[in-house]
Amino acid sequence: MTDVSRVVLLVEDEPGMRRFLRASLGSHDYRLVEASTMVEGLEMMTTRSPELVLLDLGLPDGDGIVLCRRLREFSRVPIIVISARGQEDDKVAALDAGADDYVTKPFGINELLARMRVALRHADQNAAPYAASALEFGELRIDLGRRLVTRKDAPVHLTPIEYRLLSLRAQNAGRVLTHGQIIKEIWGLSSGTTAHHLRVHMATLRRKIERDPSRPVLLLTESGVGYRLREPEDTR
Numbered sequence: 001m002t003d004v005s006r007v008v009l010l011v012e013d014e015p016g017m018r019r020f021l022r023a024s025l026g027s028h029d030y031r032l033v034e035a036s037t038m039v040e041g042l043e044m045m046t047t048r049s050p051e052l053v054l055l056d057l058g059l060p061d062g063d064g065i066v067l068c069r070r071l072r073e074f075s076r077v078p079i080i081v082i083s084a085r086g087q088e089d090d091k092v093a094a095l096d097a098g099a100d101d102y103v104t105k106p107f108g109i110n111e112l113l114a115r116m117r118v119a120l121r122h123a124d125q126n127a128a129p130y131a132a133s134a135l136e137f138g139e140l141r142i143d144l145g146r147r148l149v150t151r152k153d154a155p156v157h158l159t160p161i162e163y164r165l166l167s168l169r170a171q172n173a174g175r176v177l178t179h180g181q182i183i184k185e186i187w188g189l190s191s192g193t194t195a196h197h198l199r200v201h202m203a204t205l206r207r208k209i210e211r212d213p214s215r216p217v218l219l220l221t222e223s224g225v226g227y228r229l230r231e232p233e234d235t236r
Helices: 015-026 038-048 064-072 088-096 109-127 160-171 179-186 195-209
Strands: 006-011 030-035 052-055 079-083 101-104 134-137 140-143 148-151 176-178 219-222 226-229
Touching (some): 006 015, 015 030, 015 109, 038 064, 052 064, 052 109, 064 079, 064 088, 079 088, 079 109, 088 101, 088 179, 101 109, 160 179, 176 179, 179 195, 179 226, 195 219
Parallel strands (some): 006 030, 006 052, 052 079, 079 101
Antiparallel strands (some): 134 140, 140 148, 219 226
16 A cells, blocks of 8 residues: 555556556555546646646547646656557657656566655655665665765776666666667767667776676666666665
8 A cells, every 4th residue: 555645646547447546546545636638638637636647648639748748848757657558669759758667468466566656755855855865786785976886885986988878777666668768868969979889888887887797687688678777776
């Protein structure tokens, strides 16, 4: 159960999926408001003030990716796409449009609940950042305030690019960022940097922070989409 009831906007035109999520989320103390079209979704967003959006892509009056872009014009509320479209291009397009995560139908409710907790926790942290600027991921500790990275209490020597890549992922822990989003943040869109260059830097970074770079447990690849850093441990 969550500590308090949190309002979730579901934009989904399938009655069966709405019934399933209404029952499942209601039993975990989420308060669901529902829309079946883009127009209704926009209206609910402005009148019901949801804390998270679950968004289907195949809506009767348009593509959910368009709605995602519209919502991002005025809101930073977490958006999780739930769609039967499982192609990498669809995932990249949704994430680049501003979605925080992407879950492919059919999915288990426990997976969706875990993704929702990550998205809500990240939103809460953005609103009220960690009291301490140090984040711990198992053996790895990232002190954002001091720009210091250690593993097993020993300093990890990173290049400026490697540190920026790691700190960007740490500030978005638990969320997948696409290749395009990372390249834009680190190098800029006009830099000419490609996904291949990014993969080379990530491979080098893994060798420095992972116990076994061939079986990473911290910096995870979302095949064809981007990268996800696992959630930090709560050391408070």
